[in-house]
Amino acid sequence: MTTPYFQVSRTAARALEEFSDEFREALTIDAGFPLWAANFGLVRNTDALKTTFPIPVSAAGYNEFRGDMKYRGLYARSLSMIGRDWQDGVEELAKVIEAPDFIDWAGEPARMAIEWNRLPNQVVADMLALSSLSGPLLDFYRDPDTNTASTRRLFATDHPYNVLDTSLGSFDNTMTTTHAAIASGAFFDACDLRFSQVMGPNGKPMGLRFIEGGTCLVPATLANEFKNVLKFDTLVRAVDNVGKPGATASVVAAVTQNNVYKGTLSYQRADELANQSYFYAIAAGKPGCFPWVVQRGTTEEIIHDKNSEKYKNTRKISFAAIGQLEAAACLPHRIIRVQVTG
Numbered sequence: 001m002t003t004p005y006f007q008v009s010r011t012a013a014r015a016l017e018e019f020s021d022e023f024r025e026a027l028t029i030d031a032g033f034p035l036w037a038a039n040f041g042l043v044r045n046t047d048a049l050k051t052t053f054p055i056p057v058s059a060a061g062y063n064e065f066r067g068d069m070k071y072r073g074l075y076a077r078s079l080s081m082i083g084r085d086w087q088d089g090v091e092e093l094a095k096v097i098e099a100p101d102f103i104d105w106a107g108e109p110a111r112m113a114i115e116w117n118r119l120p121n122q123v124v125a126d127m128l129a130l131s132s133l134s135g136p137l138l139d140f141y142r143d144p145d146t147n148t149a150s151t152r153r154l155f156a157t158d159h160p161y162n163v164l165d166t167s168l169g170s171f172d173n174t175m176t177t178t179h180a181a182i183a184s185g186a187f188f189d190a191c192d193l194r195f196s197q198v199m200g201p202n203g204k205p206m207g208l209r210f211i212e213g214g215t216c217l218v219p220a221t222l223a224n225e226f227k228n229v230l231k232f233d234t235l236v237r238a239v240d241n242v243g244k245p246g247a248t249a250s251v252v253a254a255v256t257q258n259n260v261y262k263g264t265l266s267y268q269r270a271d272e273l274a275n276q277s278y279f280y281a282i283a284a285g286k287p288g289c290f291p292w293v294v295q296r297g298t299t300e301e302i303i304h305d306k307n308s309e310k311y312k313n314t315r316k317i318s319f320a321a322i323g324q325l326e327a328a329a330c331l332p333h334r335i336i337r338v339q340v341t342g
Contacts, residue, residue, distance in 0.1 A: 026113030079139035089320025125272035213284030297324035
């Protein structure tokens with residue numbers, strides 16, 4: 001990649017060129033931390049000011065052929081977003097940069113690149129925490145024909161299976177659990193059952209799977225708890241007498257069992273999640289059913305050299321990067337917000 005030549009003193013020009021080169025290189029290497037916003041959602045790289053994402057409201061499925069071909073319309077709903085500008089930059093006196101004891105930029109270009117790559121995580125985490133952790137309003141429920149605005153958020157107790165026919169029923173993508181239920185694995189069973197009951201627009205199970213391929217997106221304080229549960233070979237599970245004749249207590253014993261969740265479930269630590277009492281269960285098994293969408297543009301470099309007005313006014317040279325990025329909630333089916341209550 002070529003680097004433009006600046007008509008400035010050789011030392012200052014070279015320092016700015018090195019910063020630019022290091023920044024661009026760092027954008028392309030492994031960030032060294034999980035890019036969970038991209039792993040569990042859809043990230044589209046585009047420099048468009050506004051992006052519209054069509055959302056299907058029909059479900060794929062086969063019916064017996066009876067002489068006439070039947071076709072499904074794909075996109076009766078959509079979501080739109082306009083990218084927000086995000087910027088970071090550094091400045092310093094030119095005489096400091098040109099001093100003999102100035103060696104390099106001490107890793108600052110790489111730190112700026114890392115934070116740009118991590119920004120989707122932070123923007124999605126902030127989006128999930130909107131409205132007291134109920135998330136944003138879903139464009140999925142905005143009716144373009146009547147121009148009726150959405151009133152339902154990403155996490156709700158009454159998501160309809162079919163937005164065009166609410167008589168088919170609804171599902172709840174919020175749950176509560178306890179540390180004990182996580183430690184015994186009982187929560188994973190309950191969550192798997194919840195996902196298995198989510199129906200598609202045709203009133204049939206969507207085929208979501210949690211125990212086989214699902215993930216828990218957890219804040220920092222819960223990471224070790226999930227690590228212990230999902231990495232150990234055995235789990236201690238309670239034995240109860242609920243429903244048995246003459247029972248006087250629910251939990252009467254504890255037994256050690258093989259950990260059936262090891263290798264089938266995973267967890268992802270998300271340091272960007274601020275509320276330590278909530279985590280998110282994300283199911284597998286439904287391609288294209290993204291809980292969120294991210295629009296990300298390319299970064300633009302803004303360089304002020306010794307020919308700039310900035311230098312003339314402040315005697316400083318500077319480097320900045322600016323780019324567009326935004327996130328929007330998409331579909332609620334594959335994600336459950338879970339509160340740990342005790």
